[in-house]
Amino acid sequence: MSQLEQLRAAMGRAGVDALWISDAANVRYLSGFTSGKDGKVLVTPHGETLYTDARYTVQAAQESRVPQFIARPPATLEHAAPGLAGLRVGFEAESLTVAELEQLRAFWPQATLVGTAGLLSDLRMVKTPDEVQAVRDAQALADRVFAQVRPMIRAGVRELDVALEIESLLRRAGAESAFEIIVASGPRGAMPHGVASERVIGDGELVTVDMGARLNGYNSDMTRTVAVGTPSPEMARVYRAVLEAEEAAVRAVRPGVSGADLDALARGILTGHGLGEAFAHSLGHGVGLMVHEGPSLRGSSEDMLRPGMIVTVEPGAYLPDVGGVRIEDLVLVTGDGHEVLSRSEKEAV
Numbered sequence: 001m002s003q004l005e006q007l008r009a010a011m012g013r014a015g016v017d018a019l020w021i022s023d024a025a026n027v028r029y030l031s032g033f034t035s036g037k038d039g040k041v042l043v044t045p046h047g048e049t050l051y052t053d054a055r056y057t058v059q060a061a062q063e064s065r066v067p068q069f070i071a072r073p074p075a076t077l078e079h080a081a082p083g084l085a086g087l088r089v090g091f092e093a094e095s096l097t098v099a100e101l102e103q104l105r106a107f108w109p110q111a112t113l114v115g116t117a118g119l120l121s122d123l124r125m126v127k128t129p130d131e132v133q134a135v136r137d138a139q140a141l142a143d144r145v146f147a148q149v150r151p152m153i154r155a156g157v158r159e160l161d162v163a164l165e166i167e168s169l170l171r172r173a174g175a176e177s178a179f180e181i182i183v184a185s186g187p188r189g190a191m192p193h194g195v196a197s198e199r200v201i202g203d204g205e206l207v208t209v210d211m212g213a214r215l216n217g218y219n220s221d222m223t224r225t226v227a228v229g230t231p232s233p234e235m236a237r238v239y240r241a242v243l244e245a246e247e248a249a250v251r252a253v254r255p256g257v258s259g260a261d262l263d264a265l266a267r268g269i270l271t272g273h274g275l276g277e278a279f280a281h282s283l284g285h286g287v288g289l290m291v292h293e294g295p296s297l298r299g300s301s302e303d304m305l306r307p308g309m310i311v312t313v314e315p316g317a318y319l320p321d322v323g324g325v326r327i328e329d330l331v332l333v334t335g336d337g338h339e340v341l342s343r344s345e346k347e348a349v
């Protein structure tokens with residue numbers, strides 16, 4: 001089934017006849033239009049339309065798989081109104097402001113508006129072969145950039161300069177950074193999202209680098225923690241515990257395993273090392289058009305892994321005022337197991 005056919009089936013289950021798609025990633029996913037934030041897609045029983053404005057006439061014609069109507073609101077809403085009379089029209093409750101909903105109500109008085117959640121994000125969890133290739137390409141670039149930057153992670157260098165080098169190499173390769181680059185050295189490693197600062201890396205410190213490439217709209221996500229010189233016995237022990245949890249969780253990735261079970265597996269190992277409380281976030285998340293998307297690998301998750309999903313496995317341990325470790329791989333769920341897409345070396349500490 002095509003993505004559109006799957007969406008129509010999901011709309012039927014949700015009890016809506018039409019769907020107003022306003023989430024930028026969903027607009028891109030369904031239409032192929034790469035400036036999703038400046039577009040909307042309307043799916044009705046009669047077809048699909050991409051609405052965007054005249055800044056994108058040429059681009060939309062080149063990129064969009066669905067017919068386009070070029071206008072700005074409210075002309076877009078007026079254009080759609082006659083076809084929606086008497087229909088139950090879904091909107092994406094998580095990506096529409098109250099003001100935008102009021103506008104839909106004002107211009108579509110004869111439609112019944114119904115809030116929906118997750119119709120497209122559920123579809124997006126399982127990647128098409130083209131999407132898998134796009135994430136694979138993004139990760140391969142991130143691996144090349146990390147290999148180029150690794151030698152500069154040494155005592156006397158500022159975290160910021162490591163991040164700038166990563167950013168510059170990604171940009172020169174036609175990509176961009178998927179998120180603000182995390183370079184957290186020494187005690188700053190205790191911050192899971194310690195974005196690069198002016199701090200100078202010291203001898204004997206661990207440095208956590210969390211980076212991703214966004215290439216052709218698709219993201220990668222990987223973390224390595226490296227040692228500069230010889231770390232303290234305490235931090236070396238923490239590193240080995242996190243590595244043990246990470247490798248065990250990656251080994252367990254296969255279809256039918258739940259996100260909650262994987263999280264529990266890694267958390268259990270860290271708890272055995274006295275680091276359960278120090279693992280301050282979930283084990284992982286899906287990656288695709290967004291860095292964070294479904295499925296979720298956390299204790300409260302009901303997501304089950306299926307072939308074609310791409311997830312991160314990223315346990316960490318964070319000790320305030322001391323330091324921290326996170327090790328993260330990007331993993332594709334295959335028909336009978338998994339393939340690790342991130343290839344950067346995990347160094348022995």
Ligand SMILES: CSCC[C@H](N)C(=O)N[C@@H](C)C(=O)N[C@@H](C)C(=O)O
Pocket residue numbers: 179180192210211221222223281282283284285291292314
């Ligand atoms: C702001 S993007 C940061 C990307 C980073 N690689 C990452 O995913 N960090 C995780 C610790 C994270 O934020 N996990 C989320 C899903 C969570 O635990 O809530």
